[in-house]
Amino acid sequence: MSNELETVHNTDIIICHDKNKRNRKLADQLLALFSKDTSYSSAVWSEQVYADNKVHISSQQWVIFIGNISEAENIKDMPNFCKFKKLNMKYGWIGTRAVIQVDEKFQFSSDDIKELREILIDLLPKDKKEELEKLAEKRGEKSVGALLAALTFKEFARLFIIMPMVNIVLTVKVYFELYKYLFSVTSKTLNMKKIIPFEYDYLLKQFYENGLKTFIEGSEDA
Numbered sequence: 001m002s003n004e005l006e007t008v009h010n011t012d013i014i015i016c017h018d019k020n021k022r023n024r025k026l027a028d029q030l031l032a033l034f035s036k037d038t039s040y041s042s043a044v045w046s047e048q049v050y051a052d053n054k055v056h057i058s059s060q061q062w063v064i065f066i067g068n069i070s071e072a073e074n075i076k077d078m079p080n081f082c083k084f085k086k087l088n089m090k091y092g093w094i095g096t097r098a099v100i101q102v103d104e105k106f107q108f109s110s111d112d113i114k115e116l117r118e119i120l121i122d123l124l125p126k127d128k129k130e131e132l133e134k135l136a137e138k139r140g141e142k143s144v145g146a147l148l149a150a151l152t153f154k155e156f157a158r159l160f161i162i163m164p165m166v167n168i169v170l171t172v173k174v175y176f177e178l179y180k181y182l183f184s185v186t187s188k189t190l191n192m193k194k195i196i197p198f199e200y201d202y203l204l205k206q207f208y209e210n211g212l213k214t215f216i217e218g219s220e221d222a
Helices: 002-009 021-037 047-056 070-076 110-122 126-139 144-150 153-157 172-184 192-221
Strands: 013-017 042-046 062-066 082-086 089-094 097-102 162-164 169-171
Touching (some): 021 042, 021 192, 042 047, 062 192, 070 089, 144 172, 153 172
Antiparallel strands (some): 162 169
């Protein structure tokens, strides 16, 4: 037990994930980024491991909850928690406790699906987006989105090798198929299981690039 407690006390950042294997993978990827980009010690815990060791965690240690975790529910309902929200995706924190979560019961409207397509387009590298804008104009399409809907996979694949996320690679094929899917579905036929993995990838990217530094430094100053 003493060795276990020593491990708990010597960990600066705890990344806690729910039972979903996808979110365990995201937690592992975030851990890899921390080991490369920060001097803080970090570890990945399941929700059960967190529950077993909760009493030994100090308020000076950072905890990042990923997914649907009961402990996170109380945090995200507090005033001033939310730091980023888009559609059913949000992250935020109170003190040294952060939550990254996608609402899997969210009811998408037609406008929401359109916004999700626009998010996909915004992820394109700037030079490739400009290339697509020129191609759209050349082909008489009114937007990059309309062009993507009209392109075949072979045409699209000529422009890209990989789609970079944070430490995650959204392959050209996955990106293309997801966009085509979002262009073909309605709010009534949308299958959440097809979009949630992408949403968590996107949310992790937003947190790592735009929220993490403020989360760490803000709580250090508090």
